[in-house]
Amino acid sequence: MHGLILVEPARGTSPGGSVLLYDAGRESYTKGWNQSIHRLDKGAAGAAERRRFAVARPVLTALLVIVGIPAVQVGYVVLAEHLLRFVPEKHQGKLRPWLWLAPALFFLGVFLVYPAASTFYLSVLGPDSREFVGVQNYRFAFTEREMLIAFRNNVFWLVVFTGITVSLGLAMAVLTDRVRYEPVARAVMFLPMAISFVAAGVIWKFVYEFRPLGLPQIGSLNALLLSVVPSFQPVAWLVNSSVNNAALILVAVWVWVGFCLVILSAALKGIPVEVLEAARVDGATEWRIFWRIILPMLAPTITVVATTMVIYALKAFDIVYVMTNGNFDTEVIANRMYKEMFNFRDFGRASAMAVILFLATIPVMAANIRRFRQQELTR
Secondary structure, three states: OHHHHHHOOOOOOOHHHHHHHHHHHHHHHHHHHHHHHHHHHHHHHHHHHHHHHHHHHHHHHHHHHHHHHHHHHHHHHHHHHHHHOOOOHHHHHHHHHHHHHHHHHHHHHHHHHHHHHHHHHHOOEOOOOOOEOOOHHHHHHHHOHHHHHHHHHHHHHHHHHHHHHHHHHHHHHHHOOOOOOHHHHHHHHHHHHHOOHHHHHHHHHHHOOOOOOOOOOOOHHHHHHHHHOOOOOOOOOOOOOOOHHHHHHHHHHHHHHHHHHHHHHHHHHOOOHHHHHHHHHOOOOHHHHHHHHHHHHHHHHHHHHHHHHHHHHHOOOHHHHHHOOOOOOOOOHHHHHHHHHHHOOOHHHHHHHHHHHHHHHHHHHHHHHHHHHHHHHHO
16 A cells, blocks of 8 residues: 555545655555664674674583582582581591592493482383383383394394404504504594595495496496496395394494594503513514414403493494485394384383493403403412
8 A cells, every 4th residue: 555655646636635644654564674774783692692692602511520520529528528527537537538539430420310219210101101011111122023133133233243343453453563654554443434424325325335237337346346247136225134243343343443443553662672682682583473472462352342342232222323224124222222212202112222231341341341350460
C-alpha cells in the first residue's frame, strides 16, 4: 500500500489528501528502513564481538591452565599444611600423605570409579535404562552372531596386530641402531603417528579403492599390482572378507610401528656398549648377541610396548569405523558398542559391551603390575 502511495502522483480532485498519504507512506518507509539498518548494525556488532571472543578465548584458556591450575594446587598445599597444625604431631605423619593424595583420589573417583560403576549398573538394565534385565545383555553379547564375529575379530587383532607391530618395531630398532641414517629412519617411521587414526583411515581407504576389471583403478594398491602383474585381478580389499581384516590391521601397524620403534630404540641405547663388545670379543655372533643379551635386557620395555598394543587392539574402533563401519565381517567390539549406543539407542547392551572390554584389559594390566613388582624386588 505504501509503495503504491509513494509512486502514485497526487491528482486534481484531492491534492491535499494525496500529499498527506504520500508523507505518511514516506515516513513509514523511512522508519522501517532505519530499523533495518539498526538491526544490521546490531548484527555486525554482535559478529565482531563474537570474533573478538573467539580470539580471546584461547588466551584465557591458556592463562587458566598455566596460572590457575598451579595456583589452586599451591593453595591446596598451603591449606593442607595449615590444617595439619591442628592435628597432634604424632598423627601428622600418617595424615599428611592422605591429604596430599586427596585431590588425585577425588578425580580418580569422579572420572574412573563412578563412570565404571554407573556403566556396570546400566549393563543390567533394558534399552531405556529403567527395566532390570539381569544378565540378558551379556547373554546377547555372547550369543548374537554379529557379536561373535566381533569377538573373533578382536582376538585376530590382538594376536596379529600386536605380534607384527612389536616384532617389526624391534627389528627396525636393532637394524637402525648406531648407523649413520638412524635419525632419518626414526623420523620417517614415526611420521604416521602425527596423523590421526581417522585421517589414516581415510588415506588408506583411497589406497584400497576398488573398481571392476576394465575400469581405471584409482586405488593405489590395485593400480600398482596391475601395473606390475598385467594379469592381476583387482581385489576389493575392504569388501572381501578373506582379506579385509588384514587390510585394516595393516593400517594400524603403519601408524603404530613408529611408536614401537622409538620406544625400543631408546631402550636399546641403554644397553652398555661394553657388554656387546665383550660378547663380540668372546666370539659371539650378532644373532647370538641379539638372543642372549639384547632381547633379555629389552624384555621390560617390550612388555610395556606389547601391553600398549594389546590395549589398543582390544579397543580398536576409529580405523574400523572410518573404513568399513564394521560391515563385511569386520565388526569389532568397540564399533558394535558405538552402534548399540548411538544408532540403536540401547544403553544396556552398549554398557554390557563396555564392561566386557574393561574386564578384558584387567588381566593384561594385572600381569604388567606383577612384572613391575618382580623387577623392583630384583633390583
